[in-house]
Amino acid sequence: MxxxxxxxxxxxxxxxxxxxxxxxxxxxxxxxxxxxxxxxxxxxxxxxxxxxxxxxxxxxxxxxxxxxxxxxxxxxxxxxxxxxxxxxxxxxxxxxxxxxxxxxxxxxxxxxxxxxxxxxxxxxxGRRVAPPANHALDTARVAVADMLGELTGNRRPKWRVIITDSESPTGIAPVCTGERSDALHTIPDFPGGPKRDDEGVYDCCPWPQIETGSTVMAAYLVELLNADTEGGDA
Ligand SMILES: [Zn+2]
The missing domain is CATH 2.30.31.10 (Transcriptional Coactivator Pc4; Chain A)
Structure with missing residues (x-):
């Protein structure tokens, strides 16, 4: 046939x-x-x-x-x-x-x-198959970009893992670009000399600072958010 x-x-x-x-x-x-x-x-x-x-x-x-x-x-x-x-x-x-x-x-x-x-x-x-549009994700992405723009001055900031009140990097926050960031993110009495503290949280650090309760989850969310950052402007 x-x-x-x-x-x-x-x-x-x-x-x-x-x-x-x-x-x-x-x-x-x-x-x-x-x-x-x-x-x-x-x-x-x-x-x-x-x-x-x-x-x-x-x-x-x-x-x-x-x-x-x-x-x-x-x-x-x-x-x-x-x-x-x-x-x-x-x-x-x-x-x-x-x-x-x-x-x-x-x-x-x-x-x-x-x-x-x-x-x-x-x-x-047969007809072309279009990928399904995810309007809920698009809407949420724009809303978060607006909020981050207010809080950090950047709609798509880079993210990092942070250590909040636990001993482990289980939190996430936008990368700190505060004015005194370099001075404040230093552990002066670290054995062997002062050390840069990339995971610490200080007065200079922007919000939101989110505790996930899991090092694996925090690392994943940072990768996910940074992939979105590199994907372009919302
Ligand atoms: Zn900071």
């Missing part, structure tokens, strides 16, 4: 691109992409894509990003983007005698032909 056949003919290379969807087992479909060199003695190269792979190929065509897929028999289909055109290539590397170069065929599509190919791929493989 097959549903949907699409062909495109490249006048410059005399290569035809064909797409076909086939049910290979009950409930299992493949999108078969064939490039056929229509010159005399021409080759015919075929790659079988799962619907997921075909969707990723469609995404790459739509987004202008490169795509390469190697099927189980070691044949490759690739998408490359040039100026105003998209190149689809198939390289056949299966059943190669020693020393023989792999066969390769390409077509170049431009303008409306790219749009038609994309539409056909979407029809055969």
């Amino acid at each position: 097959s549903d949907g056949t699409y062909t495109y003919y490249d006048d410059d290379t005399a290569v035809e691109l064909a797409l076909l969807r086939k049910e290979v087992m009950p409930g299992h479909h493949r999108v078969i992409l064939t490039l056929h060199d229509l010159s005399i003695g021409g080759e015919r190269l075929t790659v079988w894509l799962t619907l997921g792979d075909a969707r990723r190929m469609a995404d790459a065509i739509e987004d202008g990003t490169p795509f390469e897929f190697v099927d189980p028999s070691d044949d490759v289909v690739s998408v490359e983007h040039g100026t105003l055109q998209t190149k689809i290539s198939v390289i056949c590397r299966s059943f190669l005698p020693d020393g023989e170069e792999p066969s390769r065929l390409s077509v170049r599509l431009a303008g409306v032909d790219v749009v038609l190919l994309l539409a056909e791929l979407r029809t055969l493989s």
Whole structure:
């Protein structure tokens, strides 16, 4: 059984691109992409894509990003983007005698032909799956950025682990950038000489200072918050 056949003919290379969807087992479909060199003695190269792979190929065509897929028999289909055109290539590397170069065929599509190919791929493989939006997280992130802006002067401060009233680094707080930070974050009578105290909490240190009760939890939250900091401005 097959549903949907699409062909495109490249006048410059005399290569035809064909797409076909086939049910290979009950409930299992493949999108078969064939490039056929229509010159005399021409080759015919075929790659079988799962619907997921075909969707990723469609995404790459739509987004202008490169795509390469190697099927189980070691044949490759690739998408490359040039100026105003998209190149689809198939390289056949299966059943190669020693020393023989792999066969390769390409077509170049431009303008409306790219749009038609994309539409056909979407029809055969299914609609694009968008990642679910997490509005609750976005809202909470903006609210916290506003609060931290008020408290620290920086909407996305770097975080550190702190030692509050326990003996262990079980708390978290924004990195201290207070005016007298260097002077205050020093243990003057440390054995062997004064020592910088990065985990201590002094009058210069900004809020919020949060006790998690766990060194592991504190370390994780600091990594999480700092990953968010590096992710960009809220
Ligand atoms: Zn401080």
